[in-house]
Amino acid sequence: MPCDYYFKKWKCTLKNLTKIVELDLEYQETKIHDKQICDAVQRLSGMLGSYILCYNDALDCLQHNLQVQKTEYIANVVEKIVLRILELKHQLTKLEGTPFQFLSNGLIQGKLTPFNTEFFNIPAKYERPEVIQLAIEAAFRRVEELKRAETKSYDNSENDQIPRDGLSENVNWWDDETINATEHKGINVTEVYDVEEKLSEETLKRREIIALIQTHERTRQVVRINTQQKQKREIWEKELKGILKPQAPFDLRERSAKLIQRVLRYYFELKRKRLRDCKRDELLNIKFYDTINTEQPEIDKQVASDYYKLSKKYVQQRDIICSRYKQNYLKKNGDDIAEEFRGYIRDWFQKWYREAKFFYDIPKENQGGPIVIFKEELPSPLEWLDDYKAYLETKKANKNKTALQLKWEKEAGKEEEMMLKREELIKKKSEAALLKKMMKNPTLHPGYHYPFSKKTNNILTAIQNYYNHWSEIDDGEANEAKEKFILNIDEEHLFMETKFEICNSIITDMMEELKLLKNSLKIEYERNEEEIPNPKKEKAKRKKKERKVKAKIRDDLQDILTDLANNGYLKEYPKMNFADFIGDVNYAGADLRCELLSTVPFGGEIRAVWWERCREVIHGFRRILLVGPRESGKTTLVHIMATVNDTALYELDPFKIEVENTNTEYLQELINSVVSCAKITQPSIIHIRYVERLFYTKVPTEEEYKNFDLIKKFFVRKLFKMIKKQDNITIIGICTEPWMTKSKQMIKTFKYVLLLPETNYSTVYLILRNWALNNRTVPHNLDFQSLARVLRGYPFGYIVKKLDNFLTAKRIVHIAAYGLSSRDVYNFFLEDGNDYMINYEKYLKWYNDKTHWGQLENKCLKERREFKIQVQKWNEKMLKKKKNT
Incomplete structure (x- = not known):
């Protein structure tokens, strides 16, 4: 059963996680020291990679968990790992000094690969x-x-316009303004005109598929x-030459034939066995990664949805049984209790x-209710008496003081x-400044200690909490420990x-x-x-209520x-996932x-x-700016975020606003509708395209007809003001030419800036490899x-489109006959004939000069x-001293 597989996987994950946490704590307790920054980074990178591997395994177990009561404990462990x-x-x-981590060197010690450190879900x-x-x-x-109704009515209107006598469209020659009516010779009724046959899209598609099949067969x-012919000619030439x-x-x-038969039989026996195993795992809904299967993502999605439906069904069954149990218990023992x-x-x-x-x-109820008395969280009578005596003494001491004096004392x-806080802060700043000076002095450089963590012990606590509740049940390996409740x-x-x-x-x-x-x-x-x-009335600490999203569902x-x-x-x-953003890791980073x-x-x-x-989408209002060349994958990242969080996606494009609609009334109504719907359907993403148009330093001549200032007023100022911090709405702006903008104003508007990479050799190679795997004619x-070397620098989307357009029916036949180079x-x-090559240096220069992370990275590199x-x-000075001595 699939629940057995994930039951065992979860046990192994807990053991591996415990080992990693113990190693992490050992580094912290011994205060392990590295002389070089590269060694310290490598150690932290290895630890980060190990935690990511455990996170992926634990999250996989959580998403495929069918034991309803375990979900809370597994989710707690996953949260602590995150x-x-x-x-x-x-x-x-x-x-x-940079938000990007290059983990390749740190993974070697843990025998991990970059694939193990890929995040697959939130x-x-x-x-x-x-x-x-x-x-x-x-x-x-x-x-x-x-x-569908519009296209149908359009087709009907076109059919009505066709002449009944079967003549072509050009029969209405008098409607053509380019032709002079006096010079027109009219229509020759004796001539037979060719009527263009109008075919539906379905017929054209069918003919195209049939032509492709015929091409493949030819x-x-x-x-x-x-x-x-080639083999016959080679044999004939060798026979004539006597070689x-x-x-x-x-x-x-005969012996060779028997050996080949034996090997092939054993091979096909193994192949049949493997196919049976794969079929069995597929029926049991267990994921496997041994074979390359283009339909595997669809199968995984179906399996995930099946697990979700089944777990939801078990949760509903549990709620029904628990509610009945509570009602029966209330009827029997409610009065006595x-x-x-x-x-x-x-x-x-x-x-x-x-x-x-x-x-x-x-x-009162908002202060905890009578249950606080049973928990003994209230002060005892003797403690209250001591506090009351102290209160009377302070009251007696302050009796002759005026309200102004009491205020001054307070x-x-x-x-x-x-003052104490300021002194402590000044002390910390002086220590940090001293450490910074020591880091610049070769003789006093302290090196790099493994940093202390406040989160590591929480993981052990979560694991121990799980073992306390489930270790005895898991050891028995009953079916209820793996499925249902x-x-x-x-x-x-319930009691x-x-x-x-x-x-x-x-x-x-x-x-x-x-x-x-x-x-009395x-x-x-x-x-x-x-x-x-008459004690002093103190304000009772009220419990914070969990915020619930209140979105009024409008009638319209x-x-x-x-x-x-x-x-x-x-x-x-x-629907996309993280793997759809193609690109390898920087192994040399x-x-x-x-x-x-x-x-x-x-x-x-x-x-x-x-x-x-992506994980911040459900944690309040966020603003992100994606900067990069055209067709470099910015929209792909937006779709990945929307898919992973299952959000509603709204798109605002300045060029979609017609000139006649560029007015205050239309834009105000549009923004009101988008924001109100985004709040109701949250989590939501508002995708703003061509942000650089809204922050132009100087509007180009060909775009002066657009009133970008008015559009910016509503797309940026009004929009951002209408969204509150607690709203689970993320605004993503896309910018392709940042050097043409008022950069300070744009970066201030979007708090986080992400520069997308150029299409390098490894990315192009991955695209070409996937293209060859998906097209057998290549x-x-x-x-x-x-080919990857010469195509690097072209936009990502442009390469994909050109490769798709390359394989026409004529070219497929040509490849079969003459090959492909x-x-x-x-x-x-x-x-x-167009130059699509990207000058990526302009993007790097803008990023390093204008953004916070670019400036910080340059500063850190300069200091080092x-x-x-x-x-x-x-070192040279010390060598000279040794030589002199």
């Missing part, structure tokens, strides 16, 4: 209410119906005939009367506290919830009794001519969503950093950073290395180079 991963990333960023997702999800889907369906036949080898003896040929609680609170009243001659107030106390585990929790409800239900009765007791106590103090204690929501989708503002995006050279990230490092941005001996492919790229020069001078 916090430690983010802490390690922050420590590496602080050490190197830890938690926000589930949108079903009503809103149905409204979004209905809007897209409505738009499709409208488009290609196969041509290749077979050419091969046979043809004689045939082997019959006995040798309520009376028991009343008796306990009355005893508490008696205790206060005996020891303090006072009655403490029962906490302010003086606050000022003293602030165990009712006995929920009994104590607690039921008792809590009963306890809150008796608060009104006990409040009435407390009022009577307080009145007041009469007693008056009779004894004593003053009743369906119409607004349909209108936005119809106009292209609400987008239906293709760590070595280049050690050589104090500026290093650019590749696709692998961008995916790691984008994982952090020969596998094609010189991909040379890398020169043919490269010439096809040069046919357009200066320190390296100082070390070399000091």
